[in-house]
Each structure stands twice: as C-alpha cells, then as structure tokens.
Amino acid sequence: MKKPLLEIQDLAVSVDDKLILNGIDLSIQKGELHVLMGPNGTGKSTLVSAVMGDPRYAIESGSISFDGEDITDESADARARLGVFLSFQAPEEIPGITLENFLRTAAGAIEGKPMRVLAFQKKLKEQMQVLDMDESYASRYLNVGFSGGEKKKAEILQLLMLRPKLAMLDETDSGLDVDAVKTVSKGIRAYHDEGNSILIITHNAKILEELEVDYVHILENGRITRTGGRELADEILQSGFGALQKEAADA
C-alpha cells in the first residue's frame, strides 16, 4: 500500500491540561475524501486544529505525519507551506488588509516567491466566479463585516487559490442556506482531484450529496469509534448518534 498523505498515530491532545483526544489513529491517502462526524463537543475541531498546528492544543503523545514527514513539532506556517489547510469554523476578522492582498501574501509565502500581480488577479477573478462571489470582496478587509456565509465562501476561495494537498473543512456548511451550501460544495469539487485529499467535518447531508465520499469516521469521547463508507453517514443523518451508540451497546 502506498504511503498515506496524512497519517495520525495514537494521538492524544489536551487543551488547558484537559485531555480532549486520546488514541486517535487516522490515515488519509491522496485523492480520498473523508468525513468526520460526531456529537457536539467530542473533539472534532480539536483534531483538525491539532493537525493544523494550533499552539493552544498540546500534543501529549502520538505523532502526525504528512507526505512522509513527521510534522508533530512543526509550526502552523511550516505545515501550511507543506500543504495542510484548515477552513475555520469562525475565521478571524483582520482589519486593514484586503482579501486580495492577504491571498497574494499567503500564496507568496507558500510558493516561496512573490506572485505575479496580473496572473494572480486573473486567477482570483476566476475562482471568485466559481463561488458566485462579488468581485468587490477582493478589496474588502479580510472577513471584516462579512456575513457567516460570506466568511465560509472566503475560506473556500482561499482553498481554491492556495491549492493545498490536504483540505480540512471544519463545518464549512453550518449556518449556510441551501444555495450557499451548493456553492461551497461546488467549490470543493472544483478543488478536489487525484492529487489532493479532503477531511470534512459536518452535521448535514446536503454538503455530501454531490461529493464522492470514501470514508466516514465517527468521533465520540475523544476516540474514533467507527469507520465506514458513505452508508454510515446516511445512517447517522437518519437515526442520530444515539441509535448508533445503542446498536454498539446491543452488539
């Protein structure tokens, strides 16, 4: 079997000395789309934040490898430059820097060389069209005064512009209306190909409808308790996590 793009082994993560995740194993191959589900407060966001390198989350044990490199001790910017990306549930507002300037700065940081302005602008315009984003957003300050839906679209725009190897989407569909979910889903499809991988955290079926799901993982009480195919997501969306837990208890 070929080497996975992301390989998490026996990972334990704490925040403020409270253990949130324990014994997490997860492996994602290039080209795969994984879905992470689970009741609120079980550590889904903690997992993707730890993979991204949020310093508030302390890695107590275990390891994270990416593209064959151990990144457990790498800083967030080093991980981003290797190709890790996180679409935040509540992205920060950064006054004084426009979305366009920010994206050019970020793309330059990841590429390791400054972006050519005209080529960059052309690409930005194209990707904004994919997401039905008004061009005026490019010259607005990053996320400042954006509605919830606009912020999520701006995250997907960053995904499309930065083209990471691994995209982790933390409830990018939550709080969006039906049309906006469709747009985000369209953005994900525009990004996804054989060379990259996706990990989606969601509570909704809508976002998965038009996506090719390879694996579904259920995270409960800081552990991955079940892994299956798309049918596992359908089952949960129909009957809830409670039914699943009961089934497990009965077995």
Added chain:
Amino acid sequence: MRSFETEKTQVEEFDRSIYDIKDAANASFEVNSGLTPAIVQKISEEKHDPEWMRLFRLKSLQTYNEMPLPSWGPPLDGLDIEDIVTYVRPNTAMRAKWSEVPDDIKNTFERLGIPKAERLSLAGVGAQYDSEVVYHNVRAEVAAKGVVYTDIESALTGPYAEMVRKHFMKLVPPTDHKFAALHGAVWSGGSFVYVPPGVSVEIPLQSYFRLNAPGAGQFEHTLIIVDKGAYLHFIEGCSAPKYNVANLHAGCVELFVGEGARLRYSTIENWSKNMYNLNTKRARVEKDGIMEWVSGSFGSHTSCLYPMTILKGENSRMEFTGITFAGNGQNLDTGAKVVHAAPHTTSHISTKSISRDGGISTFRSAVVVAPEAVGSKSAVACESLMIDDRSRSDTIPVMDIRCDDVDVGHEAKIGRISEQAIFYLMSRGLSEDDARALIVGGFAEPIAKELPLEYAVEMNNLIHLEMKGSIG
C-alpha cells in the same frame, strides 16, 4: 506544550541604517552650548536679523528664564539646555540647485530620497541641515501663480517682511510654554509659504529637516498662510542619526487658513532615539476653511506633540489623523487639541497608537467648545494596540464644553494582538513575525492611506522592521 516563544529572536532596535549615517562635523560656525543673552545676541548677529527680531529673541529668552518646566507629561530629566548647542550653521549658503549643495549634505538628502521625490511628485522642496536651510526651490509654474515658498530668513527681509512680522509667533506666543519661549529666542531655519487667494497648489510642497550635529538643537520655524479660497498640501519630514547625547527639537509651526481655504499638513517624524521632540504646531481657521492634519510619530526618545486648531470662523472644519509607534526606550506623548470658537464648526480627531518592547504611548486630546460655538460637532476616537505586556498605553481626553447646543463624542479602545488571529494567518503560510507585522500594518492602515505614498511605504517598512522578532 509547544509555544511561539521558542522560535523568537529578540532584536533590540530595528535597522535604521539609512537614517543613521552621520556626516563628519563640518559646520562653518556654531555657538557654544548653553543659553545666555550673549549666545542669543550672537545668533541674531550671525543671522542678520532685523532689529525687531533681535529684541524679540532677547525678550523670549527672558520669558524662557522666567517660566517653569511643564508640570505634566513625560520626564525631561535627560535634557539639559546647558549641553545643547542651539545654533550650528552648515558649511554652505542656501542653494536652488542640488548640484551646488556640498556633496556630504547632498548625499544625505539623496539617501533620504528628497531630490527624487522632488522630481517625481512635489511642487517645491526646502531642505534644512542643522540650523539653516541649504536648499530651497519651487517649480516655476507654481511660482508663476504667485505662490511664495522660501526659507523664513529670506522672507524676513524680502517683500513679505511685513506679513512675516504680522504673523510670526502670534499664534504660538513665546509665553505659551517654556519651549515656545526657547524657540522664540534661538529659532533658525524653516519655511515660509504664502498661497494667494483662489490659488490651488495641486501637488504638495515639502520641507525636510535633518539634524546631523551631535548635542545640537533644531528650532526651525514654519509659517504658512493660505489665503481666501486657496489650497495647499504641505509635507514635513524629519530625521537624525543616533548619538549618545541628547538632541533637542523645538520647532514651531504656525498655520493660517483663510476664508474658504484648505490646508493639508502631513508630517512623518522619524527622529533618532536620543531626540527630545518638543514641538509646537498650531492652526487658525477662518470661515468655511478646512484644516487637515496627518501626523506620524515614530522616532525620538521623548515626544510632546499636540497640534492645535482654532476654529475661528463660522463653519470652519478640522480633521486630525495621527499614528504613534513607541518602541524600546521611547516615551511618546502625542495628541491633538481643538478650540471651537465659532458656530457650526466641526472637528474630527482620529488616532492610533502602537506600543511595543517597553515603549510608552500616551494620547492626549483636548476639545474646547466656546459658548458662541452653537451647532458645533466634535468626534474624538483613539485606538491603542499593545504588542506585549511590558509596554504601556494611556489615553487622557479632556473636554471643556461651554455650550449646550453641541454634539460631542469620544471613543477610546485599547487592545492587544489576538493569538487566534496570528494562528489564522500562520495557517495560511505566514511566519509568526509576518503575521504580527500584517496585523499591526492593518491596524495602521486607515492612517497610512492618508499619508503621501512614499511616506506610507516608509511607515509600512518601519512597522515591518519594528515587528521583526517582537515579543509575543
């Protein structure tokens, strides 16, 4: 737990190399340090003052000796006037061609980008080196409209002598405070600008003040008169190389904005960190006139700078936009003052301050509304950003409202850089330093966009340099 701290390097002071290149001492004349009637007399002789000015200087000196130091503001212990050389004449007469300016002085201004800016984007330039103006030139087409832009010494004896005499230190009298009195006694250099009625100067004039001599004082006087319905944008820049002894800057700026006229006055102050910058700026605005201040304070050891606007005529307006960046060892006490002295006057003060690495930044504002200023409006907003726990930021607003029918507002915010915001930017590939610089740059952006372009670029560079290796 892994933290940002491990990756940090501490840089004591940012690279000021462009500003820090010192020229060898090559003065043609300088007075002894200290302040006596004989020294003031000597300065007056050297400058061939008219008689009234000689007497004015001596009277100012008397006022200086009688006045106490201010009882408030940052400490001035490190400043001893006995150690300050108040007059240093550079080894050249004033020129109107850069090619005639001595090489060492010309090269200094070349490094600061002044001749280039003059060619590209200015209608005229004045350049002062220590106590005297070494270069002054204004574009022929601007001069042809009747605009006068010259050193103040020439103006004192030229066709505008009477106008200068009528306005000189009338807005800021020597009795205003101790350093205004000092200025009255030993002032030298600076610019005189007169814009005739209805004339609009479409591209800016700029004066640049460079202090090269260690232990010296610079006391330039800027007098600008913008007549009825005229428009001018005036830019003032200042810098000095760093020495281990205290230098003093006690300039004075007097601005007269005529009826329906508009004056924009932009400053980027980048003195070295041994400088006491005790500068006084004041504007008087007639009916329907507009005064706009844009002020950036980055350098100096200690600054006291509170540009004041007197809204004298009905419907006159002022806008003040300022930014102050206090780093290690700096105590920058800045702000703005406005007096609403007529009905339906408007003031808008908006400032940002950044303090890091133990720097102290204090914002003072004073809004005075006279009983006759009915229907006036005033809005003051200040925002402070503290980069670390060792730095300080204070806001001291004063309001003296003597009229019921006014609309006065004050808003103050003090904040820190959010660690979540840093993580967000780092997750997009930016290094921690770059993430911090981006956030601080963004904080300063509303001010930067008011600055002339080359100064906005300079300010951004300064912020990036200052933020390199800053403490989290």
